[in-house]
Amino acid sequence: MIRTTRAPRARCAALCAALALLAAACGKEGSPPGKGPAADRLPHYETARGFSLPASSTWTRARRRGYLTVGAKEDQPYLGEKDPATGTYSGFDIEIARMMSASLGFPPGTIRFRTIASANRETALQNGQIDYYVGTYTINANRKKLVGFAGPYFMAGQSLLVRKDENGIHGPRDLDGRRVCSAAGSTPYQRIRADYPKAVLVGYDTYSVCVDNLLTYQVDAVTTDDAILIGYAAKAPHELKVVGEPFSKEPYGIGVPRSDNALRFALNDALEARQRNGDWKKAYEATLGLSGVPAPSPPAIDRYPAT
Numbered sequence: 001m002i003r004t005t006r007a008p009r010a011r012c013a014a015l016c017a018a019l020a021l022l023a024a025a026c027g028k029e030g031s032p033p034g035k036g037p038a039a040d041r042l043p044h045y046e047t048a049r050g051f052s053l054p055a056s057s058t059w060t061r062a063r064r065r066g067y068l069t070v071g072a073k074e075d076q077p078y079l080g081e082k083d084p085a086t087g088t089y090s091g092f093d094i095e096i097a098r099m100m101s102a103s104l105g106f107p108p109g110t111i112r113f114r115t116i117a118s119a120n121r122e123t124a125l126q127n128g129q130i131d132y133y134v135g136t137y138t139i140n141a142n143r144k145k146l147v148g149f150a151g152p153y154f155m156a157g158q159s160l161l162v163r164k165d166e167n168g169i170h171g172p173r174d175l176d177g178r179r180v181c182s183a184a185g186s187t188p189y190q191r192i193r194a195d196y197p198k199a200v201l202v203g204y205d206t207y208s209v210c211v212d213n214l215l216t217y218q219v220d221a222v223t224t225d226d227a228i229l230i231g232y233a234a235k236a237p238h239e240l241k242v243v244g245e246p247f248s249k250e251p252y253g254i255g256v257p258r259s260d261n262a263l264r265f266a267l268n269d270a271l272e273a274r275q276r277n278g279d280w281k282k283a284y285e286a287t288l289g290l291s292g293v294p295a296p297s298p299p300a301i302d303r304y305p306a307t
Helices: 009-026 057-065 092-103 118-126 187-195 207-215 226-235 261-276 279-286
Strands: 069-072 080-082 112-115 147-156 158-163 179-183 200-204 221-225 240-243 250-257
Touching (some): 057 250, 057 261, 069 118, 080 092, 092 261, 092 279, 118 147, 147 226, 147 261, 158 187, 158 207, 179 187, 179 207, 200 207, 207 240, 226 240, 250 261, 261 279
Parallel strands (some): 179 200
Antiparallel strands (some): 147 250, 158 240
């Protein structure tokens, strides 16, 4: 028998009022509120003076034009998000992009961000549309055949987002008979279907719709990478929480043109330096850390050989 969760009338009324406010905040009914990291609390990244990387054709072109073009996501709370009113990007991935820019000798304020859909990341890097890409980009062997990766800068893993009042779901083994939402056809969706077949799987085009359905008690959990779920929890901390331990490994890397090993190596050096001087942790705490999840230890850099 499928178990469903029904909110008390008072709880439903409160949620309806909350959703009305959320809709006003971000223009989409049911979505988490449109607040982002506080600009005045974001770290300042000192720009490297006299930096030069002539062996990198990507860096050389950027230096000639005077700015870096960086691919990013625009719809992932506290990771990569674009304010539709101002066009400003914010989130942990955006901070990683900015600190890398500073290490390459470009003031972070000169970056021109460009939203690139997941399906178009490799093409954008191969065609020179962007100089590098930072946006929940999992490093794997197949992608390494097409592009290069610096990092990883964050180790994500599939996890579960539930309502704050949910006490019966602590991990994927608690999903029997429960309605679980994910992006249709995604890797997290396929993993639940294959490994936890007693869960009642619900698929939509976007995770924001899944979160809408979670807030209105139409599903019991949302599943995808924990970094993405942490962002949603940060936006609605009184309504949502991430539970359990991650049950997959998703190392996020910085995508670069495959032949530009000089740029990849320079970004690896920059990541390690920013981890040591505390910038990485400060960036996390100003973005994803607003969910209440403490900063993890950054993963070891994968310095694979030149290709």
